[in-house]
Amino acid sequence: MNSLKDEVKFLFSGQGMPYEKVCILVAMVITVFLSVILNGNFAKDAKVAIIDMDNSAYTRELTNRIEASEYMKVTAVINTAMDPKELFYQDRAAAVVYFPQGLEKDRYTGVATNIGVFYDNTNTAQTSNIKEALNEIVGLDNAAAQGDVGSTNDSIRGQLSLASRNLFNPQDSKDNGETLGFLFFFGSMFFTFATIGMIPRLRLSHQLEPILLEGTPWDLIVRILPYGGCLLVSWVLGLAVLRVWGDLSFSGNLLTFLFIQLFYILTVGALSLFFGWTAANPGIASSRMILFIPGGFVLGGMTGPTTFFAPWVVKFSHIFPLTWEFHFQRDIIARGAGLGDIAQTFGAFLVYMGIVAIIFCLRFYASRRALIKMRQMAKWNEQGKHRPVEALS
Numbered sequence: 001m002n003s004l005k006d007e008v009k010f011l012f013s014g015q016g017m018p019y020e021k022v023c024i025l026v027a028m029v030i031t032v033f034l035s036v037i038l039n040g041n042f043a044k045d046a047k048v049a050i051i052d053m054d055n056s057a058y059t060r061e062l063t064n065r066i067e068a069s070e071y072m073k074v075t076a077v078i079n080t081a082m083d084p085k086e087l088f089y090q091d092r093a094a095a096v097v098y099f100p101q102g103l104e105k106d107r108y109t110g111v112a113t114n115i116g117v118f119y120d121n122t123n124t125a126q127t128s129n130i131k132e133a134l135n136e137i138v139g140l141d142n143a144a145a146q147g148d149v150g151s152t153n154d155s156i157r158g159q160l161s162l163a164s165r166n167l168f169n170p171q172d173s174k175d176n177g178e179t180l181g182f183l184f185f186f187g188s189m190f191f192t193f194a195t196i197g198m199i200p201r202l203r204l205s206h207q208l209e210p211i212l213l214e215g216t217p218w219d220l221i222v223r224i225l226p227y228g229g230c231l232l233v234s235w236v237l238g239l240a241v242l243r244v245w246g247d248l249s250f251s252g253n254l255l256t257f258l259f260i261q262l263f264y265i266l267t268v269g270a271l272s273l274f275f276g277w278t279a280a281n282p283g284i285a286s287s288r289m290i291l292f293i294p295g296g297f298v299l300g301g302m303t304g305p306t307t308f309f310a311p312w313v314v315k316f317s318h319i320f321p322l323t324w325e326f327h328f329q330r331d332i333i334a335r336g337a338g339l340g341d342i343a344q345t346f347g348a349f350l351v352y353m354g355i356v357a358i359i360f361c362l363r364f365y366a367s368r369r370a371l372i373k374m375r376q377m378a379k380w381n382e383q384g385k386h387r388p389v390e391a392l393s
Contacts, residue, residue, distance in 0.1 A: 022287050037299065037316075043129040043307035045073035049093040055079050056104035062115075065137050066097065071129040084118045085167065089337045090345045091327065094307050095119050095130050107145075107160065114163040121166040122334045123177065126305030131164070138162055168249070168334040175246040176334060181302030183238045184325050185293075188268060191231045192289045195224050195272040197282025204281065212371050217357075217364040224269035232261055239333075251336030259339070260328045260346070267353045268321050270360045277363055296322025301330070324349050 011020060048066060052059050067074045075093065084096040098116030106113040117134060119127040138160050145160070169176040199220070202208040211219050236258075242248035271292055276285030297303060299317035306314050317323045327345050331337040339346065 018284060018287065022290070026290070034298070037309070037313050038304065041308060043071050043094070043126060043305070044310075046071060046094040046126070046130055046307040047075045047092060048072045048095050048097060048130070049076040049078065049084075049087040050074060050097045050099065051078050051082065051084065052099045053079070053081065053101040054099050054103040058104035058107055059099040062099070062137070062141075065141075066134070069133045069137070071133045085335060086341070088118075088120050088167070088335055089331055089341045091301075091306065091330065093120065094126055095134075097134070112159045112161070114161050117162055117164045119164060119166050121169040121172070122330045123301060123305040124169070124172050126301075126307045129307075134162060168251070168330075171247065173247045173249075175242045175248045178302065179242065179246070180248070180329065180333070181297070181300075181326070183235065183242075184329060185297045185302070185322065187231055187235055187238075188296075188322055188325070189289060189293050191227055191265070191268065192272045192293055193286055194227050195269055196276035196289060197279070197285040198223060199273055199277045200279045200282050200285050209371060212364070212368045217361050220273055220364070221266065221270060221360075224265070224273070228262075228265035228269060231265060232258065235261070248333075250333055252332035253338065256339050257328070257332045260332070263349065263353055264321065264325055264328070267349075267356050270356050271321060274356075274360050274363055277367070292320055293322060296320030296325070299323060300326035302326055318348075318352065321352075324352065 050063055050066070052063065063074060063077060066072050072095075076087070078087075084098065087093045087096050096118040098118070100113070100116070103113055103115070105111075115138070117131075119131070121127065142160055166172075199208065202211070236254075239248065239250065239254075243250055272289075275288045275291055276282075279285035279288065296317065299306075299309065299313065299320065300323040306317075309317075324345075327349075328342070331342045331345070
């Protein structure tokens with residue numbers, strides 16, 4: 001009983017992780033927050049791009065049928081030849097439909113013809129509804145052509161079929177999906193564990209006050225660089241194992257990917273220091289990792305396809321840094337994009353990074369002002385003087 005009383009006293013003392021609060025928070029997040037966000041289990045208005053080389057009345061009719069589907073939304077119609085892979089960069093499409101030249105002529109002259117479809121297979125679940133909807137559109141069109149759905153035009157005899165191809169992960173390998181996602185998730189999580197208690201540690205060792213009074217925010221950010229170096233080495237090692245021992249498809253440039261990681265590590269490190277700033281000790285700070293790391297893993301497109309989420313959920317997910325990491329992973333590693341191909345996403349991430357830097361600097365200088373004011377008040381107390389009105393305010 002004495003052991004039990006002692007442990008209960010420690011639990012509510014604030015000297016360790018506030019588990020009595022964390023367990024309630026986790027339960028509420030999972031049952032309320034995530035149940036609202038993850039309420040979709042099918043692709044709704046997934047982005048579809050169309051390369052229409054025929055540009056005929058028939059292909060425009062097919063485009064309208066695709067647009068009318070609840071599963072798909074046509075975001076671009078292109079009438080010139082181009083590499084369909086480029087349309088997948090920055091998650092601009094989940095599928096690309098290719099209408100070949102002469103499609104209408106073949107359809108009305110009884111010649112069997114194919115429609116090409118390229119699927120983004122970086123997440124194997126995100127295109128299942130699209131495949132079903134496209135097969136249904138083709139099936140109904142063939143039935144109408146044979147006079148089974150009210151067609152009176154007996155000259156239409158050409159059978160239409162889909163010629164599909166899964167891109168970026170054609171073999172449905174887990175090394176290109178869940179395993180890669182876990183590599184970046186756990187790497188980011190333990191990097192946060194290693195850095196989130198830095199400010200409380202410096203405060204307890206009386207090293208924080210000189211930095212606040214005489215230094216700059218960079219004096220704190222630079223401390224995360226050794227941890228960031230370890231993280232980069234671990235990720236390169238993990239990618240090498242998946243490439244050599246597994247069947248990872250690394251289509252892009254490793255140096256481009258590592259260059260992006262420098263900005264990602266600085267951003268996650270700044271957020272880590274920010275969230276752990278007010279913690280009484282490193283143990284309490286560690287529990288705050290849940291506030292900004294797991295959300296990106298859940299909503300970033302690795303555990304569940306983004307096509308299943310409502311548009312507002314996709315936008316909201318970008319407050320989590322790991323969501324951006326998965327954007328870069330899909331584009332550079334899976335799709336082989338260069339830095340110019342993802343300029344828009346990278347530019348948006350730099351804006352996000354700038355916002356994080358501003359918030360961190362505001363936290364730093366607010367703590368400096370509070371420390372200066374506290375020292376002034378302590379000095380006045382030691383001298384036995386009355387505190388002036390402006391100090392009290």
